[in-house]
Amino acid sequence: MGSHATKPPPSGKQIELDKSSLWGKLWLIGAGMAAAGLGGWFAMKGHDEGHAWSALLTAYFFAWALALGGLFFVIVQHLVRAQWSITVRRTAEHMSLGIPLVGLVGLLIAFGGSHSLYEWTHDEVPFETTDPAICGEEALAKAKAHQVEHGHGIEPGETVDHDGPLYKRSWVKGEPVSCFKLRPIEEDEMISAKRAYLNEGSFKSRAIAFYLLLSGLAIMFWRWSTAQDKLDPEKDREKILKISVRARYFAAPALIIFAMSLTFGAFDFLMSLDPHWFSTIFGVYIFAGSSLTMFSFMALILTLLRKSGHLEGVVTPEHFHDLGKFMFGFTVFWAYIGFSQYFLIWYADIPEETQWFAYRGHGQWLYVSLAVVFGRFVVPWFGLLRRGWKRNMNYLIFAAVFIIAMEYVDMFWLVQPAHAHHAAVAAMINLDFETAHAVSTHVHVGALDALALLGTFGLFLSAFGWSLANSKLIPINDPRIRDAINHENF
Amino acid sequence: MSKPNQPFGMLAEYTTAREIYHACESVRDAGYVRWDSHTPFPVHNLDKAMGLRPSPLPWIVFAAGISGASLGFLLQWWVSTIAYPIVVHGKPYFSYQAFVPVTFELGILFSAFGAVLGMLGLNRLPQWYHSLFNAPKFARATDDRFFISIEVSDPNYDPEKTRALLESTGAVSVEEVED
Incomplete structure (x- = not known):
């Protein structure tokens, strides 16, 4: 292979942190953020329960993406017996330790916020109808007046491109105005059909099961890897090898458990925000974003560690190049999945599917949707094309921060329009058209969003920082660590 | 096809990747521009040792x-x-x-x-003829030998000096190849 001498084994500042440095105190900073953020969130949540829980769910899936991504990286590197990644695997192990802590927010949402977030936990759900006998003449007259006022009024038989009391929907072309009413949940065919899966008992049990399974996997792989550090590379060679082989053996079932938990967790917590809507690719969409964010966060942490004088000669431009390639690759993968989801729904044009995109393309939400398309795909795609850029640490920091920020925007885009839509429908039931119009067209970001993000990301950071301060920077006794340090791209 | 007895360049043969890696560094530092290396498998970082610019x-x-x-x-x-x-x-x-x-x-x-x-x-491919194949031993470039070729058209080319340089880099054989 390489024709030059291999590097000496790393030591000192290359692989260890000074506990009194900022890195060593990261977990304290994270804990402070968590206490301030979640404390503030609890204090303020009474102002607007619906918005508060939506904000927490957004923040939760942002931090969850980082923690789950870390676990995914660890499992896959063990499974494929990857060599290049051993020096960076420890960073992913720090991240995966965020699962037990961040997951608590998920349990809080499942047990405290499900009534504020999920329509299917209610006894009565809204439905839309054009039947004057159900709506009443007054409601229809008001709805029609509102439609005319906002420029999307239509007469029966008229062929125009837009209509509907709230959103543009070609499928009710030429139909008269409609109204929203509540009806018992049993009368809703779609939700009734999903009842066996989508009910509070099984939702909560699954939330606990996912939490225990994923936390268990994260702690298991973390413990095995850090246990190798404490052994003697000469005397305990057998033991070290045994741990590596065991990790590889359990990586295969772990990957199945991970994929199932992530997919059904995404169905439960995010997709069921709109219980009529369904997309079989939704779990993959969450996974793609999560992996992309994880690679970016790893690149960010490793470049910052390098800049503060650590990992010199251990994590090299070769590793940054690889992480950059993954950031680029998963940007394309995310776009592929995101477009596939949109494309099939756009083509089929079935109302209960297109509605999900209809309210995301309405009013200011359209700008959030465009920000997701451009910020998650177009900009990073062009921005990560060149080889030299991916090998430049300063540039990579910028790209990583941008991509991580876009993960939050993506989660915001998944959660908050659903909340706005529900609020708008609730206002429509009360014939409060002005409120309905306002909440369905305006993006509202407030202190609750910031506090939830601060708190949940703080939880992740405290777990990450604790692991960072209490273990070596690389799995120093991994049997193949020397190969990873000397890794070269062609 | 080509005029006989016209030299194409100098061909040096090496037995290991390590030797050709350092030999390339010497040729690069001697300022040659029209030369190439031929190995039976990719040698890490040989492009750096040769001083190649990134490909367009x-x-x-x-x-x-x-x-x-x-x-x-x-x-x-x-x-x-x-x-x-x-x-x-x-x-x-x-x-x-x-x-x-x-x-x-x-x-x-x-x-x-x-x-x-x-x-x-x-790479100017496909090429139906290449002068280097006039050297019978060059066939081993796809088997177990490593070669450096420096062309006559290089401004620094000098039969004696170029031969001396290649010999000093540990080549097991150096010969002039006909065009």
């Missing part, structure tokens, strides 16, 4: 890919709005969403063409 191929691939994507998009726009407008599925003629897959695929296809043809062009 990525720019060719990028240009080809962007052209392919634009062409694919334009074709669909022209066909479905001007040449043969037909309502499909009740959607507008210019349904750009439906154009994405073909745009993407043509971008990939042209990128691949750009990569393969660009690589062949930059």
Whole structure:
């Protein structure tokens, strides 16, 4: 292979942190953020329960993406017996330790916020109808007046491109105005059909099961890897090898458990925000974003560690190049999945599917949707094309921060329009058209969003920082660590 | 085909990757520009030892890919709005969403063409004749030997000095090859 001498084994500042440095105190900073953020969130949540829980769910899936991504990286590197990644695997192990802590927010949402977030936990759900006998003449007259006022009024038989009391929907072309009413949940065919899966008992049990399974996997792989550090590379060679082989053996079932938990967790917590809507690719969409964010966060942490004088000669431009390639690759993968989801729904044009995109393309939400398309795909795609850029640490920091920020925007885009839509429908039931119009067209970001993000990301950071301060920077006794340090791209 | 007894260049033979790596560094530092190395397998970082500049191929691939994507998009726009407008599925003629897959695929296809043809062009391939094969031992470049060739057309080429340089780098044999 390489024709030059291999590097000496790393030591000192290359692989260890000074506990009194900022890195060593990261977990304290994270804990402070968590206490301030979640404390503030609890204090303020009474102002607007619906918005508060939506904000927490957004923040939760942002931090969850980082923690789950870390676990995914660890499992896959063990499974494929990857060599290049051993020096960076420890960073992913720090991240995966965020699962037990961040997951608590998920349990809080499942047990405290499900009534504020999920329509299917209610006894009565809204439905839309054009039947004057159900709506009443007054409601229809008001709805029609509102439609005319906002420029999307239509007469029966008229062929125009837009209509509907709230959103543009070609499928009710030429139909008269409609109204929203509540009806018992049993009368809703779609939700009734999903009842066996989508009910509070099984939702909560699954939330606990996912939490225990994923936390268990994260702690298991973390413990095995850090246990190798404490052994003697000469005397305990057998033991070290045994741990590596065991990790590889359990990586295969772990990957199945991970994929199932992530997919059904995404169905439960995010997709069921709109219980009529369904997309079989939704779990993959969450996974793609999560992996992309994880690679970016790893690149960010490793470049910052390098800049503060650590990992010199251990994590090299070769590793940054690889992480950059993954950031680029998963940007394309995310776009592929995101477009596939949109494309099939756009083509089929079935109302209960297109509605999900209809309210995301309405009013200011359209700008959030465009920000997701451009910020998650177009900009990073062009921005990560060149080889030299991916090998430049300063540039990579910028790209990583941008991509991580876009993960939050993506989660915001998944959660908050659903909340706005529900609020708008609730206002429509009360014939409060002005409120309905306002909440369905305006993006509202407030202190609750910031506090939830601060708190949940703080939880992740405290777990990450604790692991960072209490273990070596690389799995120093991994049997193949020397190969990873000397890794070269062609 | 070519005039006999005209020299093409100097060919040096090495037995290990380590030797050719350091030999390349010496040739690079001696300021040669028209020379090459030939190894039976990729040797890490040999491009750095040879002082090669990055290949212009990525720019060719990028240009080809962007052209392919634009062409694919334009074709669909022209066909479905001007040449043969037909309502499909009740959607507008210019349904750009439906154009994405073909745009993407043509971008990939042209990128691949750009990569393969660009690589062949930059390497001046295919070549039906190359002077280096006049040296019978050069066949081992695809087996177990490593070679450096320096061409006569190099401004620094001097039969004595070039031979001396190559011999000083631990070559097991150095010979002049006919054109």
